[in-house]
Amino acid sequence: MEYDVQKLFEEPGLIQITTWARGVIQNKDARDVVFALANAASKEGKYVQAWENYVDLPDRVNVPVRAYARISPNPIESKYIYENENPDVVVLTEEGLVKGNNVLKGLKPGGVLIVNTKRDPEYILKFLSDTSNLGILGCVDATGVTGYIKTLSGAEGATDASGIGAGVGAVLAGAAAKAKEMVKLENLLGTVKNQDACRYGYENVKLMKVNEVGEVVSIGKIKQNKYDLEGLPFAGTVPSPKKENEGMVTGNWRTERPILTKELCNDCLICWLDCPDATIFKTEDGLIDFDLKYCKGCGICAAVCPTEAVTMVPELDFVD
Amino acid sequence: MGKKRLITGVVATAEAVRLADVDVISSFPIRPYTGIMSELARMIADGELDAEFVHAEGEHAQLSVVYGASAAGARTFTGSSGVGVTYAMEVYSPISGERLPVQMAIADRTLDPPGDFGSEHTDAEVCRDQGWIQGWAATPQEALDLTLLYYRIGEDPRVLLPQYACQDGYFVSHIAGEVDVPDEAQVKEFLPPYKNKHQLNIYEPQIIGAQIEPDMGPPLQYQRALAMRNAKEVIKEAYDDYNRIFGRNYSPFVEEYMTEDADVVIFLQGAHSQTAIDVARRLRNHGEKVGVVRLRTFRPFPTEEVRDALSKFKVIGVVDNSANFGIAGGGGVLLTEARTALYGEGDKVKTVGFVAGLGGEAITRDEFYRMFAKLKDIAKTGKVEQNAYWVPFEL
Numbered sequence: 001m002e003y004d005v006q007k008l009f010e011e012p013g014l015i016q017i018t019t020w021a022r023g024v025i026q027n028k029d030a031r032d033v034v035f036a037l038a039n040a041a042s043k044e045g046k047y048v049q050a051w052e053n054y055v056d057l058p059d060r061v062n063v064p065v066r067a068y069a070r071i072s073p074n075p076i077e078s079k080y081i082y083e084n085e086n087p088d089v090v091v092l093t094e095e096g097l098v099k100g101n102n103v104l105k106g107l108k109p110g111g112v113l114i115v116n117t118k119r120d121p122e123y124i125l126k127f128l129s130d131t132s133n134l135g136i137l138g139c140v141d142a143t144g145v146t147g148y149i150k151t152l153s154g155a156e157g158a159t160d161a162s163g164i165g166a167g168v169g170a171v172l173a174g175a176a177a178k179a180k181e182m183v184k185l186e187n188l189l190g191t192v193k194n195q196d197a198c199r200y201g202y203e204n205v206k207l208m209k210v211n212e213v214g215e216v217v218s219i220g221k222i223k224q225n226k227y228d229l230e231g232l233p234f235a236g237t238v239p240s241p242k243k244e245n246e247g248m249v250t251g252n253w254r255t256e257r258p259i260l261t262k263e264l265c266n267d268c269l270i271c272w273l274d275c276p277d278a279t280i281f282k283t284e285d286g287l288i289d290f291d292l293k294y295c296k297g298c299g300i301c302a303a304v305c306p307t308e309a310v311t312m313v314p315e316l317d318f319v320d
Numbered sequence: 321m322g323k324k325r326l327i328t329g330v331v332a333t334a335e336a337v338r339l340a341d342v343d344v345i346s347s348f349p350i351r352p353y354t355g356i357m358s359e360l361a362r363m364i365a366d367g368e369l370d371a372e373f374v375h376a377e378g379e380h381a382q383l384s385v386v387y388g389a390s391a392a393g394a395r396t397f398t399g400s401s402g403v404g405v406t407y408a409m410e411v412y413s414p415i416s417g418e419r420l421p422v423q424m425a426i427a428d429r430t431l432d433p434p435g436d437f438g439s440e441h442t443d444a445e446v447c448r449d450q451g452w453i454q455g456w457a458a459t460p461q462e463a464l465d466l467t468l469l470y471y472r473i474g475e476d477p478r479v480l481l482p483q484y485a486c487q488d489g490y491f492v493s494h495i496a497g498e499v500d501v502p503d504e505a506q507v508k509e510f511l512p513p514y515k516n517k518h519q520l521n522i523y524e525p526q527i528i529g530a531q532i533e534p535d536m537g538p539p540l541q542y543q544r545a546l547a548m549r550n551a552k553e554v555i556k557e558a559y560d561d562y563n564r565i566f567g568r569n570y571s572p573f574v575e576e577y578m579t580e581d582a583d584v585v586i587f588l589q590g591a592h593s594q595t596a597i598d599v600a601r602r603l604r605n606h607g608e609k610v611g612v613v614r615l616r617t618f619r620p621f622p623t624e625e626v627r628d629a630l631s632k633f634k635v636i637g638v639v640d641n642s643a644n645f646g647i648a649g650g651g652g653v654l655l656t657e658a659r660t661a662l663y664g665e666g667d668k669v670k671t672v673g674f675v676a677g678l679g680g681e682a683i684t685r686d687e688f689y690r691m692f693a694k695l696k697d698i699a700k701t702g703k704v705e706q707n708a709y710w711v712p713f714e715l
């Protein structure tokens with residue numbers, strides 16, 4: 001038997017939506033985006049599913065986490081997967097996620113990216129590496145309209161007693177519905193709690209055309225796991241890192257960056273003592289500095305500094 | 321050369337543990353295996369054995385102690401019976417998954433209820449797919465030999481898997497028999513020192529049992545499956561060496577008794593095989609062509625050897641000394657696995673199950689006699705009317 005499996009398993013019309021967010025503080029809004037869109041589509045008689053990424057670390061504050069929805073005119077056949085392989089729409093609940101995360105990975109040609117930011121699409125575009133498949137980039141200041149909903153209700157697949165779409169998630173779902181034809185606004189409004197916020201997103205998202213791309217048939221990429229059995233660690237043992245752990249680079253957890261005002265620093269090293277990730281070190285000229293490969297931007301250094309020598313600055317103010 | 325002694329299975333096992341020069345032992349009492357630990361404690365107190373003896377707060381902890389000790393490079397020993405075996409269930413897969421050749425003696429015992437001390441293979445058999453080497457000793461001598469054999473097999477770098485060295489509770493564990501206790505020089509020749517592949521070491525830290533992502537799961541399981549596959553070759557080698565050095569005559573997987581021209585045989589494992597052989601011999605004296613096939617290694621299940629052995633006969637009665645409620649075929653694990661081994665042989669080999677000796681009841685000679693009679697009937701009529709019989713209620 002010899003088939004082109006890519007063709008054999010085509011699912012025309014299947015729309016994949018992926019939301020990126022920050023662990024714990026934004027899990028709920030990421031979930032709300034996908035559940036709001038999926039519920040609205042369900043009202044329209046479409047086939048839907050929605051879930052949170054199972055492998056991300058949902059219990060670490062600020063860690064990038066993902067949530068997914070899939071909407072289809074036909075019964076969804078490739079149901080049991082971990083990730084959306086080829087998203088049509090990617091939504092970021094926070095702007096800093098464009099750094100250090102390949103948010104456009106696998107994007108379908110002509111796909112949409114929606115970012116929660118005050119900034120313009122042109123500025124955001126600078127941080128995106130491969131934009132060849134990106135059709136539309138949309139920016140909306142969701143946090144300016146409403147806040148993040150911080151709750152553990154609905155975590156781990158349980159019922160969300162707090163309802164869907166009371167905060168930022170509603171704005172972003174509205175913006176996504178505007179950028180990509182998938183659900184009617186009225187059905188989305190019938191799903192979310194904060195309808196004004198949702199309508200705001202739909203009406204105020206700044207859309208920018210990035211690439212002109214024609215009609216695309218939805219194809220889920222076929223994943224084939226290949227293993228080098230010899231090269232694998234014996235019995236799953238993992239050598240412990242002695243200095244740094246390349247397998248756990250945490251710089252992309254950062255939404256804000258610590259910046260030192262040299263004149264105010266008295267070299268007391270309290271920040272060095274308190275940094276939970278041991279990312280503060282001394283440079284050759286005797287000043288303290290931050291290892292941005294691992295700094296999570298938790299802000300503890302700024303909080304404990306007795307002279308207010310550390311300031312937390314939005315990560316996206318820096319283009320590096 | 322060794323010394324002849326009249327000892328029970330529990331003492332024979334302890335003697336083997338002493339001879340294997342085990343480093344760490346963890347115990348928790350439950351009948352009938354307890355005697356092994358009392359004997360080992362005595363040996364340590366009397367200076368016959370130099371080992372750490374950790375009395376754990378329960379079987380789960382017991383297994384956790386040897387898990388860590390084995391990772392640190394120690395040769396380890398533990399054991400249990402009945403509900404003690406099942407209480408430790410969580411720890412079995414991590415030990416085999418980390419490829420630590422811990423040895424656990426199981427002097428088997430029926431699971432509750434009833435709170436019955438009697439022997440039944442159920443407790444050990446429910447652990448059968450946890451990645452441990454497993455088999456049954458049918459005499460105190462075999463209990464000693466199995467202990468030494470399993471250290472050698474489990475610690476082989478091609479295998480590195482833990483082992484359940486099982487013996488029938490009471491029948492083997494508590495009835496003293498003559499045992500040849502080998503001397504240390506023989507054991508030294510047979511059993512090299514234990515060397516772990518990923519020994520814990522403060523200078524080269526590593527994480528054992530780390531949390532991994534789902535796509536790392538398949539190769540881990542596959543590595544363990546390959547180890548189980550490799551074990552067959554290693555088991556053969558180990559038995560060859562054992563027979564040579566200690567003057568025994570064991571077959572590694574399947575042993576046949578009076579099967580040359582037999583049309584019907586009983587297939588089983590453990591102590592009750594001794595009774596079955598006795599009954600077959602008496603029937604032979606009257607010209608009945610009956611025999612016994614005994615399974616010596618249960619995990620890895622020797623599919624080819626069982627097929628080759630059993631496919632020669634017309635009718636096979638598979639005796640299960642375990643309670644497997646709702647199982648396919650209505651017998652026990654051995655029946656389903658024997659049938660799987662016979663896949664492809666078609667209807668020329670007929671199989672029927674007998675569930676017997678539950679709750680620690682002895683399987684009497686009279687019961688084996690009735691089983692043989694049933695097999696003879698089937699051979700004559702060519703009809704298997706019932707997949708399996710619960711003895712004595714249905715036969």
Ligand code: SF4
Pocket residue numbers: 260264265266267268269270271272288304305306307308309310
């Ligand atoms: S705590 Fe503040 S003053 Fe002290 S070393 Fe750090 S930055 Fe400088």
Ligand code: SF4
Pocket residue numbers: 258274275276277278279280290294295296297298299300301302
């Ligand atoms: S923000 Fe400050 S305390 Fe937090 S990880 Fe970065 S350097 Fe360390």
